[in-house]
Amino acid sequence: MSELAATALPTATRRRLNIAPYVAGGVTIFVLVAFLLYPIGTTMLNSFAPAGEAFNGLNATLENFSRFFTSSMYQQALWNTIFIGVVVTVLATAVAVPAAYFVARVQMPFKPLILSLSIIPLISPPFIGAYSWVVLFGRSGIVSQYLNQWFGVQMPPVYGHFGVILSMVLSNFTFVFLFVQGALTAVDPHLEESARVMGASRWRVLRTVVLPLAIPPMLAGAMIVLIEALGEFGTPAVLGGEMYVLSTLMYFQIHGFFNLNAASAIALVNVLITLGAILFLIRVNKKRRFVTVGSTTRRAALQTGRGIRIIANLYVWGLLALALLPQLVVVFTSFAEKWPGTLWPTQYGWGNYQYVFSRVVEPLQNSLILAAVATVACVIFGTLTGYVAERKKFVGKWALDLTIMLPFILPGIVTGVALLVTYNSGPVALTGTAAIIVIGYFVRRIAYIYRSVVAAVTQIDLKMEEASTVAGATWGTTMRKVTIPLIAPGILAGAIIVFTTLISEMSTTVMLYSARWKTISIAIYERLETQEISAAAAIGSITILVTLILVLAATRVIGKSMSELFS
């Protein structure tokens, strides 16, 4: 007994109240209400008010929605939106999942590089990404011309559904790819092994075990793709030709008619589509309450078969090559000093870089700072809310889901205006400050982290958290020491996506930025406005390079933490 007493340990000293979850929950709810629900909610309400007025209950009208019933253009746009959204989501998921499987399960070199490169399609500077497809595959595009010259092949027109879907799939598959890749890396390989020994072919294992297990992250990614596809304006504008979507109509309302209320109304229809998708997602996910990361989950043995390695490398690098084409064109264009409608530029050089140099340093700095701060905020609150949403039982989870997704579903400009109106005057006037941009970024991107955390937490065996609690850990300690390390790959993947997409965030920024806080995307936009496409490409290239370096560094961290987790 004395031997035991000699190594006495305090127990009662740490008898503090376990308030961490309440504090965290309270702050999160406050943030969600103040920066998300309130501004967005009032703006959405305005869609029931006549043009230019604020909704006050008395001026309620449905006039902003009437066009959905009367105008066949609206109805067609609605149909196009749903069609594009669904097709892009399905295709992006379909191309991403095999790639994710290969990277997670097949022995391949340069995995960190692959992960980083897959991020690049997300840093598509406004408009120029879509232009790149025209440059390559348009009627006078480089590829089309050579195909025609050499083989007499006539490319199908890149405009319309084909081009839009192609471009959107390739720029959005990353969401699914990263989420699924992370989840598959974590799944207990014993499950696959047991199917294998029973005689299941690789394909069968994939179909009946691996894919079903990857469903939560896959749906999380697909959800994001869907919303991106619903909200995207640049690609349908440049490649859509006469195929209009709801975001086109919103753009018309804002740019042609200065009618934000009508734009909100269209946005609200978009929201309803997404709400349907969310409810569907929740339904599907509810049936799949399962855990794939147990306490002794090993790292899966990688497949080393020659055949599968060749296929995997071809597929992944092929996909990346295709997805990176627009970015390559951007970089190429940045070296074109003269390119007057000819097949190839007529003069190359560093001129564009010299020209833009003085214009990029400060915006780049600003972008990095703003994006970094917003990313941190997203990580903190996205993780907390995602965790709570998955682990705690409460009614109206779908409402939380929707609240978080809302600003992300709305076109950025609507969110921007909502924040601008709410925080333009009154006790907290934030207009013109960096804070409002950060808030704008935060509300627009928290859904990424939220979704990926929800998907990651589903996979973690609750018993590990229980073990920590029973050992005497507070909720906060358990989060810090057990849960967060286990879901770290998910959080980091989300954080990287948030950061990268924020660097080229345009539509909210344009409403909220001030001269002091001009971002790199605004700098690109300015060059586009003045028709200096090559200069814009130069800024774009610098952005791509800087982001790539940062992401590479971060994937190092992810790679490291992943191997630490499951080695």
Added chain:
Amino acid sequence: QEGGLVVYNPAGDAGELIIDAFREKYPGISISAINAGVGELFTRMAAEKDNPQGDVVLCASSEAFLANPGLFAPHESPELPNFDPSVVAADHSFYGCSMPLQAFIVNTNLMSEDQYPRTWSDLAKPELEGKLVLANPSLSGSAYAQLAQILQLYGWDVAEQVMKNARFTTSSQSVFQDVGRGEIEVGVTGEVNIKTMMDEGYPVAAIYPEDGTGLRFDASAVIAGGPNPDNAKLFLDFANSKEAHELIVSTNRRSVRKDVAPPEGLMPTSEVPTFPYDDNLAASTRDENLAKFDELFAQ
């Protein structure tokens, strides 16, 4: 002079030049610019109505001003006499700046000279089917102006034919860029875009419709309730000056001031065939016209 000044600049390089010149002239004023599209800036101004953050808006299309009354403060500019009354608001709340005349852009590689459309009605010819790109009239004031001009000249019959021939894009930049790149033969766009492309060596030509283009103008104004009203007035006066308008011209834009010559290489304004475009009529029938357009478009 000192203090700050925030300029909302939808005019790209032209605006930047004016701002730079003003900065040089009044080094004591710290001037900053928010560059964005007309739509974004006007939406922003509307949202900031209760606590405006900007002082001046520079060279935005006049339609935008008409659609957003009450955002701007009247100002008596000493330059007023140099402006034709038609390009100044009745209450002097905005002053004209450049003239975004609409012209046809044709790709000279894809079309021989004898095939060029010469009049608005030529755009309705069956030969142009699939060879014409226009911006959707819902997209912006200038895009609507194109439709309104056809309607005022020829009515819906011709307009319908044009619609049949044309692809209506959602990106106004696509119109001239696609023609310049050889994606399509003909487009209608602001002359400044055509001139810029020609200067860069693109295989494009500008055609002014012989049946006349509508005289439209961009305008500048002081934002009501802005944080620096005095500097704003000072800036607007400078923007109205001949000096500033010459800067505008240097970016291939046509000035509204009679005493400023058009950009080199552009037809003098007086020689441009014009027709009496009724912008008030255009504005008042806009909803109706666009509704009809939408219906026809959807077919």
Added chain:
Amino acid sequence: MASSSPAPARLSVRELTKIFNTPEGPATAVKDVSFDIAPNTFFTMLGPSGCGKTTTLRMIAGLESITSGQILFNGEDFRRKSAFERNIGMVFQSYALFPHMTVFENAAYGLRLRGADEATIKKRVHETLAMLRLDGLAQRYPADLSGGQQQRVSIGRALVYHPGMLLLDEPLANLDAKLRVEMRDEIRRLQKALNVMALYVTHDQEEAMAISDVVGVFSKGRLMQLGAPYEIYSAPTSLFVADFIGKANFFPVDVETRDGDRAAVVALGGSPFAGVRTVTAAGDEGDWFVKPQAALMMSRPEQMWLSSTSQQLDRPAFTGRAVRIQFLGSFVRYLVESSQARGEVIIDLPAFAEGVSEGDEVRFGLVGEGLVFEEGVR
């Protein structure tokens, strides 16, 4: 200090019930379980798979919501207390090791939470790992251990900070007999040294017998009997317990005369047994009886004798056929088919019975006194 200070405390579980919602409707996993555990008691829950042991333990640990009932610790609601106050050390049936921590870090977890300094942590963890025969594996991750090693790490994680109460859910299931005995002795030694209460779940009767102060036998969510190991083995109060704890043979009998809790009975085949103790079976055990006989006499395999039909003719006996003879290391087991018994009769002899081979007719009977179960009322 956890190990020295806490006033010995009593755990009372009152009418604990847990109902799960399942696709087939609500399923009662634990029903009206009540027991009292005196301070420093080693309490074992024993019962067949799926009888609610883990659920009960998890409710006590505060990990599972209670459908109804109470858990009191010295009269206070145990679940109201924070995890720190409860100061539990728990081994999960599925281990629940932290996959991202090494064996060392897993084991050190509870100590770190208690703010122990590095030197203490190092010392304690290494002592514990050594006790668990895990020396040399400290830097491994759980995934790189064998099943039994993982299980021991989870024991180590629960014991290392000398908790005030031990909750152990089948902590030795994956260990070999030798290690199992060593480990259970260590756990028991530690429990006594720390002067704490242990709630231990096992499916191993021998383990329960060897290690426990009190055993609770569960069946289908109910606590069937509570008592010291020997008591439960020798004086079961229900047919289930008689059958579940150790092996039991049952013989349908008619009660002839009764005298207090003693009776004279006659078995099938006519053999009389006098002065046998009688108990009433549990309410829902009517199915056990072989009508028309309303009673069952129970006897343990090792309390029986067996001989060839030509021997022991003077003792009251049953007859049957030895269908199988198994050498099971320390004894020889005879499986006997007999029309006078309920089911196959198991008889364990210290040595082979002379002249009996598989398939032979045999005589057999009770060495000690039997126990007669009479049908209870529902």
Added chain:
Amino acid sequence: MASSSPAPARLSVRELTKIFNTPEGPATAVKDVSFDIAPNTFFTMLGPSGCGKTTTLRMIAGLESITSGQILFNGEDFRRKSAFERNIGMVFQSYALFPHMTVFENAAYGLRLRGADEATIKKRVHETLAMLRLDGLAQRYPADLSGGQQQRVSIGRALVYHPGMLLLDEPLANLDAKLRVEMRDEIRRLQKALNVMALYVTHDQEEAMAISDVVGVFSKGRLMQLGAPYEIYSAPTSLFVADFIGKANFFPVDVETRDGDRAAVVALGGSPFAGVRTVTAAGDEGDWFVKPQAALMMSRPEQMWLSSTSQQLDRPAFTGRAVRIQFLGSFVRYLVESSQARGEVIIDLPAFAEGVSEGDEVRFGLVGEGLVFEEGVR
């Protein structure tokens, strides 16, 4: 159908070695293991925790790469065959149930792979679940089952399609004794009915003894002995096996005279034992011996007698003190401290020894003949 057709086949494992890379450097989990399993044999791997049983099984299943060695099936490389040709049914130590499938779907998985029609699937799955006492749980998800229920689902999943070879890694570890016996009998019955080979891993010696045709005892990655259960129990070839299988008491002895594999020995205290069988211990077991005596005599607890010091004076005996007397259900265990033995002596008697209480001096000795281990050469 898989169950009827396969020509009886022989599995040969040759010099199988597995080395893992660990933070502390390469660790040999399995070393030079060779064995041959005849068709339709129930082969059990037995050994302490961490001795390489799971690793060996996983290598045979093709789940773990082989560092060196061969696995032949009828002379062909077993691992070259497709999983379908191998037609294995396997139970994982960690169950590895599919969390996204119900119990039914888990069990049906293998049948679906084999293209069975729905009616067959339904019938077979329900039969199997019934056999495993899982009726009524078919629509549950694994997360909603108790530990033992999960384990049985995993057994069901492996058996339902009547595989051509069974690999079972501690499939009964989480079951109670009763169910365990039932299940092991079912498994054995099925194995014999299907006429297939079973490789069974267990840490339970009694189970291994009862169920196996051949037992392989592993220690530290090596196969120490291979043989029928009784053979291994009664004629261990190494001290490890003697000690690990069942309980064993060791007495340091001096060999006096030798006659073939028999010898006359003298124990500490001077008691002589004549005609004792001798074997040579394994190469690395030098540490077991208590010098100066170069031999150890082994005896099983149930092959010993014990009495108070005043009795049995005519038999060769040891003396010591009964430090603990445990009633263990079917027998009474005496733990005796004696300077004439290596470690504590365990003696199991069918009944209490007359006049012996805890703490008393006792006499004890061998009932049958002992077995003497002599030091081997490294």
